[in-house]
Amino acid sequence: MHAVAGLLRGAAELEVTPRGVRPHRLPAWVGEQFPDGQLQSMESQPSGVRINLLTTASTIELVTHPTRIAYTGVDRPRGRIDVYADGELLVRDVLDGGDRIEVDLATGTTAFHPGEPHTTTITGLPPGRRRFEIWLPHNESVEVIGLRADAPIEPDDTPRPLWVHHGSSISQGSNAVAPSEIWPAVAARRAGVELRNLGFGGSALVDPFMARVIRDAPADFISVKLGINVVNLDSMRLRTFVPAVHGFLDTIREGHPGVPLILISPLFCGIHEETPGPGAIDPSSIGTGKVRFTATGTPGDVTLGRLTLQVIRRELASLAERRSADKNLHFLQGTSLYGETDAAELPLPDDLHPGPEAHERIGVRFADYAFNGPFQRRRGHP
Template identity: 80%
Template sequence: MPALLRHFPELLRGVAEVEVTPRGVRPHRLPAWVREQFPDGQLLSMESQPSGVRIVFRTAASAVELVTHPTRIAYVGTGRPRGRIDVYADGELVVRDVLDGGDRFEVDLTSGQTAFLPGEAHTTTVSGLPAGHHRIEIWLPHNESVELIELRADAAIEPDDARLPLWVHHGSSISQGSNALAPSEIWPAVAARHAGVELRNLGLGGSALVDPFLARVIRDAPADYISIKLGINVVNLDVMRLRAFVPAVHGFLDTIRDGHPEVPLLLISPLFCGIHEETPGPGAIDPVSIGTGQVRFLATGTPEDVTLGRLTLQVIRRELRSLTDRRAADKNLHHLDGTSLYGAADAAELPLPDGLHPSPGAHQQIGTRFAEYAFTGAGPFAR
């Protein structure tokens, strides 16, 4: 029984809204007013990649098909893996489907030239589901934009009315899932599945910059728990100095509190990243690594720049801890040192493949550690 997704927005979780396109619908993680107010190319590209977005429904079908049209950015001379679609039935992974086809924007990092290469739609197929009703959860790719064209099944599809506690998380490309193997294995997804909560992922590659509009989005979003992971993008884009950073974070938290005065709110400082621990940004791609199949990043500042107010990860960790202490009147505001999720010892065991983003194994470790810290025992999100 075919079901055009444009008529079933209630099946989508983790989105702000959907855009109707000539092919179908495109999920967006940020609302249209943000995209219109600040149509930055990097931000628009990242928010349209549906990291953490799921299609959730119940059905007695034995077979389900999802037709999508992916769009991706490819860099000449790099080995970026394709996106994947993960399908769970009653909590068990039944299909991990690697995308093919779709449109491709190809970027030459050496010359700066770009090319657009169109492609065909992609179909993800689930077959052989056992008899009975099942809860189906389809995780959309964290690293490619997709238009949802059609959802087909050989039995009726019904919305899943069950609602778990809602966790809203904001962070950088690490939170979006860079270098993770699959959409359900980005660290916030690992944590959410481990803890049994609903995820809205506002991890945005290159855009965890203490932007006021992101604070407004979180302020206005339903949430039972909120976490904010700040630091790495502020350093590697070199967007502000210490004097501006601390008041900006205060303002960010104040805006969130306008809408969620008592919701548990966790402020997370940066994970370990050797290139920026003591050296400010901006960050850059190491030119020697272009064409090797694995680009690497480096810091272009100097440690002495800290005396001028430029930021490093160590400075940001110190300031976020101090900031939280000064807001002690807010009993539901908590602080987590990001190196407890991934520290120097972890970097020795599970190195950052590109010098900046965690490996698939590290995503698993970070997600598990976060769930155990935040959602159990005396953790800030423990129920």
């Protein structure tokens, strides 16, 4: 059984467990400083984390133990493991087994159901040395128990530019089918760069500690997508939001003064375009098998500085203009990645998160914009 610690990419730290190692996307000090259950759950789901290796093996087996959150009566697809060989998708393996934490939305009760490990098998490979990239699930936590192969395994240390991206559940991959098909993964694969995904469901809240994580992380380019979770949680008013974003960017610049940085405003989301939060699960969807979301604020009410997506887009554009002395700061309206026309063609399945085709479209559009524009001048630099 091969040790995997030296093969993992895109994780901040590895937690040693009785079974193996669990990748974490945030350093432990964040949880010690602010032990928020939502954030801790999301950061332990290895969205964007890969196992990179070189081998001549004809058979490879990866053993993992998944842990997932399930909702009683709700159909939620299982996580997947994607295996690429020399850049081509070879295996897409749907997880089974593992532990299940089941939440009853009607009663609020939680039950734990233990399960067995899962084995992903790649076999029948023809002779030759290949570069493998194994994408871990974006929507389930996993403990990596071990890696077996019938030939020696080496780390793939091919230098590639590093892109650090921070965003919400959309960036983590909600409603995407597979880990290599979340929009940041689509963009990273298209551009040939290494991804560190700091997209966290419900947790892109302009937190100072997140800015410090980005400040201290190696990065050749950085993007931050802010706004939707602030509206979802109804966590700020205009007076606090704008200074908080300034402070967030100032902190990043302490560690990366000249790195190209793209500030992205929210994608189109009809329920929150003109209606403040908080967001909530639509009660009428409970028991239907498909959760949908709704905005509970008053449509059109932006008094007392209440925030909608339209207000946030306006204010982020103004903020970026006032920071024009920073020639490496670039502003991208999220509606250019997924706008109202896109929503008519590819509706949000749950009224909040894009579906698989929309993730592909967003990733392609971002890659074409960023890596042929703001990020282009640093391409090819390790």
